[in-house]
Amino acid sequence: MNEVPLTHILFVSTALFFIGMYGLFTRRNLITMLMSIELMLNSVNINFVAFNKYLFPDKLDGLFFSLFIITIAAAEAAVAIAIIINLYRSHQSIDVDDATEMKF
Amino acid sequence: MFSLEGITTNVQDWLLMKFNPTMALAIECVIVILLSISLFAILGLVLVLMERKVAAHIQIRLGPNRVGPGGMFQTVADTLKLIMKEGLTPDKADKFLFNLAPFVVMMVGMLLLAPIAFAKNFQIWDINIGVLYISSVSSLSVIGILMAGWASNNKYSLLGAMRSGAQIVSYELSAGFAVLTIVVLTGSLQISEIINAQQNGWWIFKGHIPAVIAFVLYIIAVTAETNRAPFDLAEAESELTAGFHTEYSGMRFALFFLAEYINIFIVCAIGATLFFGGWMPLHIGNWEAFNHIMDYIPSSVWFMGKTFFLIFLIMWFRWTFPRLRVDQLLNLEWKYLLPIRNMFLKEYITDVLTGVTSLLKGMRKTGYYFTHSKEIITEQYPDNRATLLMSDRFKGEVVMPHDANNEHTCTGCTACELACPNGTIKVVTKFETSPEGKKKKAIDALVYRLELCTMCNLCIVACPSDAIKMAPNFEHSVFDRTKLTKVLNQPGSKIREGIE
Amino acid sequence: MNTSTIIFYAIAALILGAAILAVTTLKIFRSAIWLLFSLVGIAALYFWMQVEFIAAIQIVVYVGGIVVLIIFSIFLTQQSGKEMAKPATSKMIFSALAALFGTGFTFNLINHYGFNNISAAPFNPSVDEIGMQMLSTTSHGFILPFEVVSMLLLAAMVGCIVIAMKPTEATIVHLNKKED
Amino acid sequence: MYNQTEIIKDTSELGADGELVINMGPQHPATHGVLHLVVTLNGETIKKIEPHLGYIHRSIEKMCESLTYRQFIYVTSRMDYLSSHINNLGCALLVEKGMQIEVPDRAKYVRVILSELTRIASHELWLGAMAMDLGAFTPFFYAFREREMITDIMEDTCGARLTMNYIVPGGLMYDIHPDFQKKVKAFITQFKSKVTEYEDLVTNNVIFQSRTKGVGILSAEDAISYGKEMNQSIRIIEQLIDNIPEGDFVGKTKNVLKLPKGEFYTRVETARGEFGVYVVSEGGTTPHRIKFRSPGFSNLSVLNHISVGSKIGDLMASMGTLDLVIPDIDR
Structure with missing residues (x-):
């Protein structure tokens, strides 16, 4: 597989990151925003694994970082969804534009 | 001795000789895909038949016995029917996801086939994280169910999908723990190494109590993960009609149905691999002769035998136990299968013991009926039509007996017509002139409308001259309902002498 | 170009295509399913890179956990058959331009740096x-x-x-x- | 201003959005017929149940007004078809009471035995159907094996397996079959040996118990009393079967039955509760007005009361224990 240069993998992860960013900008629904964030986190993971594999094959630190990112992403998603459900209960909507009580 | 080991190497050698490596790999992929699809088809047919036969024998019935010898081709006929049926899509459903869902479930089944060792050196992909791969990929199947539930646009489906989601996600934990026990004992995640570690004894024997507990946990958890009774809450026929696949019909329903059986096969195959040594023959300590004989049985037979034993066990559960309620299901997982409630140790142990004893009692009963085929009470009605014994009082239809001289005893008094609650009988009378020139009332026709008759017997009781009676006839189905209107007195019949 | 390369580009196309659909489709459940495909594609990319352990963890956590969680929250908060509101065109254009610019800029940096010192040592943890x-x-x-x-x-x-x-x-x- | 208490008050009831209205029936596997329940759910928890009736209404009461006192009995077999004997008995008793007809002892004995057999048969079906509602399919077949013996006895004696119409005002339509006593005794032996099977498979099963205990305020007691009732019925039959006196099977009645002017009411205990017949007579050959008090109808009315707050699975258990026979509800 050495025919595929590292830059191509990095291109995939970069594109994925900015697709996630596009989603975060355009979506107003909390769940879809969360999905976009997940895409961005995943693009970072790809980078960690790819750098580890191509640049430092004798070490495992990249793998560990991606493992921790996956774990934290899980915790983050769980908390986010708990908040979303609570928000839905009080506002009957999960649109970010509807939750405006904290605005001053 | 028959072995699959040679076949795979021969095929590979031949392919590498004829084609370049890329081409050979592609051809191998195609062969594997074809093989796994045909395996799916065969497994589906066999397992569905097996389930129906097991269910029938437990339920003191015979089961399918019409199509082919012993009903062997019943599932083939069913499949043909399902293929020919129209696959309906609900009007407001998300059609793309609705059609995709059964394929997702099937694809997960196919992916799971990869690391299973069917026989010695007969394995598609001996991946180094074998067990982890299985537990990760099997968690994908819940997506197909959730998709089906959502896309059907049906509230029953949605409820079924949500139940299934909660169930599969939580039971994955104890299944994972059970698998981890064996991983810890073996020290490897690779399937081939797990099997090789059981050369001198299967883990269920070698692993003592931890392995036995892990095995029990595993069986319970995978029964729940495959949505089988007593954990079939996602389908819950009596509660949610058919749960997540309520709206599916035809071939797409068949795919869900097939996927269920494939999943059972896969989890049982993995169970057999982890706890019963996969294709490894039964070896006992130093009994050289015994071990040698066991080696002569082909490894694929060992594997299939163990797998089908576990499948039978799961079917046995299904036909013995009632379904759990949704909160009890989660209680069982979080309070009993995961020993979180350890602080109430005494209570925990008594609960488990009483529960398990009562379940085992039930299983003993059903097991007794499964093994005693003499207890079967089903009457094969069309087969014993000639010898069928009907009670002589059976009220099948009203008849008017005639003797050898074509004479009856009906005087045409219309008592039966009056007694009949719903106008089934109509007496048409005429006046006959006797040879002496006396005019006498007699019946022209006793019209009897079988389609109205409620067999209440009031006409028979009312008849003063016993002219009519109930006959034990049945099977009155006709294509034309006018055939159900009968004239009871035979043409040319007369009233018997001396009846007034 | 050999099989492995072709597989890589197929996986990349799956990841990016599914991701684009996930952030643009107006049906929220479909969005979740496209996200799922994108995540499965990333797991496939890890398999392709022969880091099977990370791939399996990716599937367990993301597909078996997070996507199921997201789907559950959709079940609890949305009605079937309802579409989300379309974002304003100006916003879409602006975001798309920002994303494209960001991609171009970062990719330019990557190309500039080059990452040429690729070691040939095998990586099979x-x-x-x-x-x-x-x-x-x-x-x-x-x-x-x-x-x-x-x-x-x-x-x-x-x-x-x-x-x-x-x-x-x-x-x-x-x-x-x-x-x- | 943001008022947290207000919001919590609202959310604790979760308006119409959080609730799911499901039409259970008219075609649903658990309603055992064309019963239509409109169930309001919050998640899996039941908020409200509203039974909708009338899908198989046949106006039996109106029909009876045009039938004579001999004829109207057969219609009642079609209401609660599982206890048709007992329904018939109720009607026959009413006519006998109204006209002061003396019923011979033999007929009385046979009536009681048949009614108790009907009760057992009905409970066998209940047991099987209840287990089926809870997801266990096998006990149904075991229960039907014993039920089949009863229906065979019925077939021998009455000539029918479900809608017997064997009891007439004044006694029985015809005498019992010569084999009757022998067969009933055989059934009792068989039944007693198989009761443990039901206990092993159903009543002692840990899943079954946890599904029924504490579900609906009535169901737990019901589950026990049903079992006791079957044993009680067996005891009644055992006491009577050897002592059926010889004699006429039907008392002397007039050819045309006419109830005196007035109002009459009788009641009998069917397999699922009290069955009452109320007749207003103008002195003619047919009832002027008739009303049946069917047990299923009043049992159904308790469903909402006992199921609110429980889960969907519990609703099935409650409906199973109420042992609804839809034609009995929709007369």
Whole structure:
């Protein structure tokens, strides 16, 4: 597989990151925003694994970082969804534009 | 001795000789895909038949016995029917996801086939994280169910999908723990190494109590993960009609149905691999002769035998136990299968013991009926039509007996017509002139409308001259309902002498 | 160009295509399913890179956990058949331009840097190695972050339950009293 | 201003959005017929149940007004078809009471035995159907094996397996079959040996118990009393079967039955509760007005009361224990 240069993998992860960013900008629904964030986190993971594999094959630190990112992403998603459900209960909507009580 | 080991190497050698490596790999992929699809088809047919036969024998019935010898081709006929049926899509459903869902479930089944060792050196992909791969990929199947539930646009489906989601996600934990026990004992995640570690004894024997507990946990958890009774809450026929696949019909329903059986096969195959040594023959300590004989049985037979034993066990559960309620299901997982409630140790142990004893009692009963085929009470009605014994009082239809001289005893008094609650009988009378020139009332026709008759017997009781009676006839189905209107007195019949 | 390369580009196309659909489709459940395909594609990319352990974890956590969680929250908060509102065109154009510019800029940086010093050493970490190093206390051990992450997970679990728990009668009465 | 208490008050009831209205029936596997329940759910928890009736209404009461006192009995077999004997008995008793007809002892004995057999048969079906509602399919077949013996006895004696119409005002339509006593005794032996089977498979099963205990305020007691009732019935039959006196099977009645002017009411205990017949007579050959008090109808009315707050699975358990026979509800 050495025919595929590292830059191509990095291109995939970069594109994925900015697709996630596009989603975060355009979506107003909390769940879809969360999905976009997940895409961005995943693009970072790809980078960690790819750098580890191509640049430092004798070490495992990249793998560990991606493992921790996956774990934290899980915790983050769980908390986010708990908040979303609570928000839905009080506002009957999960649109970010509807939750405006904290605005001053 | 028959072995699959040679076949795979021969095929590979031949392919590498004829084609370049890329081409050979592609051809191998195609062969594997074809093989796994045909395996799916065969497994589906066999397992569905097996389930129906097991269910029938437990339920003191015979089961399918019409199509082919012993009903062997019943599932083939069913499949043909399902293929020919129209696959309906609900009007407001998300059609793309609705059609995709059964394929997702099937694809997960196919992916799971990869690391299973069917026989010695007969394995598609001996991946180094074998067990982890299985537990990760099997968690994908819940997506197909959730998709089906959502896309059907049906509230029953949605409820079924949500139940299934909660169930599969939580039971994955104890299944994972059970698998981890064996991983810890073996020290490897690779399937081939797990099997090789059981050369001198299967883990269920070698692993003592931890392995036995892990095995029990595993069986319970995978029964729940495959949505089988007593954990079939996602389908819950009596509660949610058919749960997540309520709206599916035809071939797409068949795919869900097939996927269920494939999943059972896969989890049982993995169970057999982890706890019963996969294709490894039964070896006992130093009994050289015994071990040698066991080696002569082909490894694929060992594997299939163990797998089908576990499948039978799961079917046995299904036909013995009632379904759990949704909160009890989660209680069982979080309070009993995961020993979180350890602080109430005494209570925990008594609960488990009483529960398990009562379940085992039930299983003993059903097991007794499964093994005693003499207890079967089903009457094969069309087969014993000639010898069928009907009670002589059976009220099948009203008849008017005639003797050898074509004479009856009906005087045409219309008592039966009056007694009949719903106008089934109509007496048409005429006046006959006797040879002496006396005019006498007699019946022209006793019209009897079988389609109205409620067999209440009031006409028979009312008849003063016993002219009519109930006959034990049945099977009155006709294509034309006018055939159900009968004239009871035979043409040319007369009233018997001396009846007034 | 050999099989492996073709597979890589197919996987890349799956990841990016599914991701684009996930952020643009107006049906929220479909969005979740496209996200799922994108995540499965990333897992496939890890398999392709022969880091099977990470791939399996990716599937377990993302597909078996997070996507199921997202789908559940969709079940709880959305109605079937309802479409989300379309974002304003100006916003879409602006975001798309920003994303394209960002991609171009970053890719330019990557190309500029080059990453030429690719080592040819094989990279096949076994699960043993990963486990040993993660739980080791030596200089390259990761036991401390491991423990911290476990604490984080516990806190997140408790936090989720507290947030999502429905207020009971008792708490309502309690809060009412406070108001008075 | 943001008022947390207000919001909590609202959310604790979760308006129409959080609730799911499901039409259970008219075609649903658990309603055992064309019963239509409109169930309001919050998640899996039941908020409200509203039974909708009338899908198989046949106006039996109106029909009876045009039938004579001999004829109207057969219609009642079609209401609660599982206890048709007992329904018939209720009607026959009413006519006998109204006209002061003396019933011979033999007929009385046979009536009681048949009614108790009907009760057992009905409970066998209940047991099987209840287990089926809870997801266990096998006990149904075991229960039907014993039920089949009863229906065979019925077929021998009455000539029918479900809608017997064997009891007439004044006694029985015809005498019992010569084999009757022998067969009933055989059934009792068989039944007693198989009761443990039901206990092993159903009543002692831990899943079954946890599904029924504490579900609906009535169901737990019901589950026990049903079992006791079967044993009680067996005891009644045992006491009577050897002592059926010889004699006429039907008393002397007039050819045309006419109830005196007035109002009449009788009641009998069917397999699922009290069955009452109320007749207003103008002195003619047909009832002027008739009303049946069917047990299923009043049992159904308790469903909402006992199921609110429980889960969907519990609703099935409650409906199973109420042992609804839809034609009995929709007369």
